[in-house]
Amino acid sequence: MSDFPENATLGQMPESAILARIFPKLPHSDFTIVGPGDDCAVMRAPDSRFVITTDMMVQGPDFRLEWSTPHQLGIKAAATNLADVAAMGAVPTGLVVSIAAPPETTVSFLEAIAEGFHDACLELAPGCGVVGGDLSVSTVVVISVSAFGDLEGREPLLRSSAQPGDVVAVSGRLGLAGLGLEALFAGTQDIHPLLRSAQLAPWPPISQGKAAAVAGARAAMDVSDSLVMDASRIARASNVVIELDEAVLDGLASRLAIEVGVDAAHARQAMLFGGEDHALLVTFPSNQPLPPGFDALGVVRARVIGESPHVSMGGAAVAENGWNPYQNWNGELS
Amino acid sequence: MSDFPENATLGQMPESAILARIFPKLPHSDFTIVGPGDDCAVMRAPDSRFVITTDMMVQGPDFRLEWSTPHQLGIKAAATNLADVAAMGAVPTGLVVSIAAPPETTVSFLEAIAEGFHDACLELAPGCGVVGGDLSVSTVVVISVSAFGDLEGREPLLRSSAQPGDVVAVSGRLGLAGLGLEALFAGTQDIHPLLRSAQLAPWPPISQGKAAAVAGARAAMDVSDSLVMDASRIARASNVVIELDEAVLDGLASRLAIEVGVDAAHARQAMLFGGEDHALLVTFPSNQPLPPGFDALGVVRARVIGESPHVSMGGAAVAENGWNPYQNWNGELS
Incomplete structure (x- = not known):
C-alpha cells in the first residue's frame, strides 16, 4: 500500500516511491540476467554481439501533449527504436528509457507511458522488455530510449x-x-x-x-x-x-x-x-x-x-x- | 570543405552536415563491428553478456550553461555513465548519445561536447567510444547517454x-x-x-x-x-x-x-x-x-x-x- 494518493505528482514523491509505481507496469525481457534496480542491467548477448540504437522524443518538435495520450507516447517511443533494431535484421531484446518531466506531472502519466512500452513490446517484439532507466526533471517532457537486439548469428543488414x-x-x-x-x-x-x-x-x-x-x-x-x-x-x-x-x-x-x-x-x-x-x-x-x-x-x-x-x-x-x-x-x- | 561557416547554428544546417562536423570528434570504440551511421551500431560482447545503463542530464536541474563549458558537459555526461558500468565490475565498451538543443545553438557547441566525450573515454576508459546517437531540438539542452560494458567472464558486482x-x-x-x-x-x-x-x-x-x-x-x-x-x-x-x-x-x-x-x-x-x-x-x-x-x-x-x-x-x-x-x-x- 502506497503512502501517496493515486494522483500524486513527481514533485510530491521520492524517486523510490515513483519507481515502485512504474516498475510493475514495465515489460519484462527474456534476455535479462540482472534487471532494473542496480547500477546497470546485465543482458544476454547469445551470439557474442548486439545491435544498439538510440532515439530521443522531445515535447514540442516531436510530440504535443494536446495530441498524444501518455500511452501513445510510450508506444511511439518504443516502436521507433524497435524499428531501428528490426532494420538491422535483429530481434529486439531490451530497452533502457530515460524520462524527464516537470515536477507537476502526475505519476499516473508515467505509468501510462510505461503501459505503452508494455503493449508495444508485447505485441511487436515479444521477449523484449525495459531493463533500466532514469528519471529527471525538466520544463518539457523528454523521452529518450536506447534499444538493443540480437542478430542470432546472421550478418547485420546494412x-x-x-x-x-x-x-x-x-x-x-x-x-x-x-x-x-x-x-x-x-x-x-x-x-x-x-x-x-x-x-x-x-x-x-x-x-x-x-x-x-x-x-x-x-x-x-x-x-x-x-x-x-x-x-x-x-x-x-x-x-x-x-x-x-x-x-x-x-x-x-x-x-x-x-x-x-x-x-x-x-x-x-x-x-x-x-x-x-x-x-x-x-x-x-x-x-x-x-x-x-x-x-x-x-x-x-x-x-x-x-x-x-x-x-x-x-x-x-x-x-x-x-x-x-x-x-x-x-x-x-x- | 564545408559549405557552412564555423559559427553556423543547428537551425542553419541539415542534419547530415551537422553530423559530418561531429563524427570526427567522437572517440572510437575498440568493440565496434559497425559504427555510427546505420540504423544501429553492431558491438562485440565477448563473453555473451553485456551490462547497460542510461542517464539523462537536463539544463536547469542537472547543469547550467552559465557554469559549465560544453567540453565539461561532455566529460560529465560520459563520466557519470561510465561510473555505472564500472560499478558492475565491467569494462566500458561503448556509449550512445542523444542531444537535444535549441536551433540557435552553434555546431561548435556540439563539437565541444563531443571533445569532452573523447577526452573522458580516452583517459578514463581506453577502448570505449561513442558508437551512435540522435539529434533533436528543444527549448533546453538535454544530453542522454546509454553506456554498456563487458564483464570479461566475471560475475557482476551487485x-x-x-x-x-x-x-x-x-x-x-x-x-x-x-x-x-x-x-x-x-x-x-x-x-x-x-x-x-x-x-x-x-x-x-x-x-x-x-x-x-x-x-x-x-x-x-x-x-x-x-x-x-x-x-x-x-x-x-x-x-x-x-x-x-x-x-x-x-x-x-x-x-x-x-x-x-x-x-x-x-x-x-x-x-x-x-x-x-x-x-x-x-x-x-x-x-x-x-x-x-x-x-x-x-x-x-x-x-x-x-x-x-x-x-x-x-x-x-x-x-x-x-x-x-x-x-x-x-x-x-x-
Whole structure:
C-alpha cells in the first residue's frame, strides 16, 4: 500500500516511491540476467554481439501533449527504436528509457507511458522488455530510449550492401504518418483513425526485420524521415541508384487516397516525402520471390559515369525532402 | 570543405552536415563491428553478456550553461555513465548519445561536447567510444547517454551481495562535488579548482571497477546521490547494516577541510550527504588486503532482530539525505 494518493505528482514523491509505481507496469525481457534496480542491467548477448540504437522524443518538435495520450507516447517511443533494431535484421531484446518531466506531472502519466512500452513490446517484439532507466526533471517532457537486439548469428543488414539488380521492397505502410501530422497541424476535427494512429502510435512491422534477413535480404533501413530521404541514404551508402517504379507508387497512392479520403496526388506526396512511417525498406536479390508482407517498389541499378548516387522515378532524380527537426519545428510546445 | 561557416547554428544546417562536423570528434570504440551511421551500431560482447545503463542530464536541474563549458558537459555526461558500468565490475565498451538543443545553438557547441566525450573515454576508459546517437531540438539542452560494458567472464558486482563481515571501502573522492555545487549556488567568486572540477567535470576511478572485481569484491555501487543514500541502498538490497567508522570519516573530513578551505563539520556533511561524487563504493571480504586505491570506511554487519537495513555511524542510524531532482531543483535554467 502506497503512502501517496493515486494522483500524486513527481514533485510530491521520492524517486523510490515513483519507481515502485512504474516498475510493475514495465515489460519484462527474456534476455535479462540482472534487471532494473542496480547500477546497470546485465543482458544476454547469445551470439557474442548486439545491435544498439538510440532515439530521443522531445515535447514540442516531436510530440504535443494536446495530441498524444501518455500511452501513445510510450508506444511511439518504443516502436521507433524497435524499428531501428528490426532494420538491422535483429530481434529486439531490451530497452533502457530515460524520462524527464516537470515536477507537476502526475505519476499516473508515467505509468501510462510505461503501459505503452508494455503493449508495444508485447505485441511487436515479444521477449523484449525495459531493463533500466532514469528519471529527471525538466520544463518539457523528454523521452529518450536506447534499444538493443540480437542478430542470432546472421550478418547485420546494412545500408551499404544494396547491389545493382536488387529488388527494392517495403513492409509496412507509407504516407499515413505524414498525412496524420498534416491533419493534426491543420486542426482537422475528424481525422481518419488510420492517420491518427500512424502518427501518434506507430505500429511498425518489427518481426519483418528478422524475416527479411532470413529470406536473404541485402540492405535494410527504417523509413523514419521519408521514403525518398531514406532510400537516398541507402543509395549513397551503397554507391548506387535506386529507381522507384512510378506505376507501382501511383497504384499504391490511389489505394491510399481512397482508403483515407485524400486526393491521389496528395497521397503520393505523403508516400514519397512524409516522415515517421517506420516502414521497413529492404533490398533483396532479384532471383527469388519476396517474403510475405513485402511489396516491390523498384530496383537498384549501378551508377553511370558522372552520375551521383540518388533516387529516381520516371527517369528523373527525386529531390530529398523530409523531416528536419531543427528547421521544421515551429517552436510551439502544446 | 564545408559549405557552412564555423559559427553556423543547428537551425542553419541539415542534419547530415551537422553530423559530418561531429563524427570526427567522437572517440572510437575498440568493440565496434559497425559504427555510427546505420540504423544501429553492431558491438562485440565477448563473453555473451553485456551490462547497460542510461542517464539523462537536463539544463536547469542537472547543469547550467552559465557554469559549465560544453567540453565539461561532455566529460560529465560520459563520466557519470561510465561510473555505472564500472560499478558492475565491467569494462566500458561503448556509449550512445542523444542531444537535444535549441536551433540557435552553434555546431561548435556540439563539437565541444563531443571533445569532452573523447577526452573522458580516452583517459578514463581506453577502448570505449561513442558508437551512435540522435539529434533533436528543444527549448533546453538535454544530453542522454546509454553506456554498456563487458564483464570479461566475471560475475557482476551487485548491490545485493554485501555480506556481514565485509569491509566497506571507497575509491575516489567524497564531498568535493557537493561542496562545488554549494559554492556555485552561493556565487562564490574564487571556487577552489578541485571543487569546481569535481562538480562540473567529474573524473571517477573507472578502472577501479574491474580492479575491485578482480580482487574479489562482493558488492559495488556508484556514489551518485550521496554516500549515505547509496550505502543505504546496498544495505537494503543486501538486507544488512552498514556501519561507517566515525573516526575514519572525521579524519577524511579534516583532511578535506584543510585541502579546500572549509570547516571540518562542513566537509563531513558534504562527504556524507553531498551528491554527484561518483566515487566507487565496494564491499570486500575481510580476510584479504584492500586493492590499491581503496580506503576502508566501515564494515557490514547482520541486522539484529527488529532492526531494518540501514547505515549507522557512532552507534546511531544516519538519515538518508541526498539529491532529489524533483524536489531540489529551484526551477532556474541558466
